[in-house]
Amino acid sequence: MKLEPETKVEIDKLKGRYKDLGGSIDDLLEAISRGSTGTSEKMLSTELHRARMELASIARRLQGLQNDDD
Secondary structure, eight states: OOOOHHHHHHHHHHHHHHHHHHHHHHHHHHHHHHSOHHHHHHHHHHHHHHHHHHHHHHHHHHHHHHHHHO
16 A cells, blocks of 8 residues: 555654553553552543543544545
8 A cells, every 4th residue: 555655754643642652651650650549540540531532633633544545
């Protein structure tokens, strides 16, 4: 499958966002394992919400790229 140069650039950006998000989640879990329970639960909830929103954004953009190719 041959991709347009703009599409390839966009996909590479999304891959980078996905990789960064995974690293952020790993860092968050490590910090929580060393922190207090009450604070950790609140921070985890906030960060998980942010991670879900970021993943949803990536999924929407990938869907848009797929629709552009159709």
